[in-house]
Amino acid sequence: MGERPALSKAELEVARVLWELGEATVRQVFEAISPSRKIDFATVQTYMRRLESKGYARTWLSGRTRVYAPSVKPATVIRETVDDLVERLFGGDTLPLMQHLIEDRGVSSDDLAQLRALLDRLEEEGHGK
């Protein structure tokens, strides 16, 4: 099954951009990242090669340019990553993390509304599980 090696922090960042773009060349990812972060083109290239070798992306040559596309859904990676963090940092308990998110980082009123809606939905559709 999913026995991919985990992604490192830097690789995660690249993966996120790749999900966003859906399909991209190194340059496209590089340009999406570089405004906010000083990083070399070749470094991004390495990260993307690693994404592929770890099984998180497919890739092919289009002409003489290599194109990458994610081969694992964000939700999956997010689950694996966050679960691991929650485990180690909170002993498996998610509530403190949510508290931190809600209290220590500003939640916009928009977000508040969204959250409420989410909770309502959850509560409704069966206390089951």
Added chain:
Amino acid sequence: MGERPALSKAELEVARVLWELGEATVRQVFEAISPSRKIDFATVQTYMRRLESKGYARTWLSGRTRVYAPSVKPATVIRETVDDLVERLFGGDTLPLMQHLIEDRGVSSDDLAQLRALLDRLEEEGHGK
């Protein structure tokens, strides 16, 4: 001014236990961890030495046994760690993370209530910020 090097995953786990115990010897931490995780005493010892050298713990000898205590508050480390993750994995947007936590991991009805309370409180005490 906290320019400590970040903690690695394994170190985070040890740090969490140390926060829980408040003050502990290697053995105590080892015993708190080992039921759930196959790990060597010496390994835990190394992690704790690293916690200290990275500036996350103070330590002293009590008799011939070394005692460790956290020197950075959990909230601080949590903030730094989670912020970094949110940045890389969600481009800084917290809402998707909360959605994941609420939807993809079971939230107990207890937790639901707690969350609601939290939201209420937030909404009340000034939309400010």
Added chain:
DNA sequence: TGTGTTTGCGTACACTTGTACGTGACAGCT
């Protein structure tokens, strides 16, 4: 007092990660 047990401490070591350079091939402009 001899013997196994626990600890501190130094050391080790392969693997991962962050970060990048160099080279040779191709592409497009002049």
Added chain:
DNA sequence: AGCTGTCACGTACAAGTGTACGCAAACACA
């Protein structure tokens, strides 16, 4: 045809990480 910039790809390499061994000192108790 020649230069200039861009890629893919191989390679590099120090620092960080996970995991532990080995030894000597101190203990516990038979």
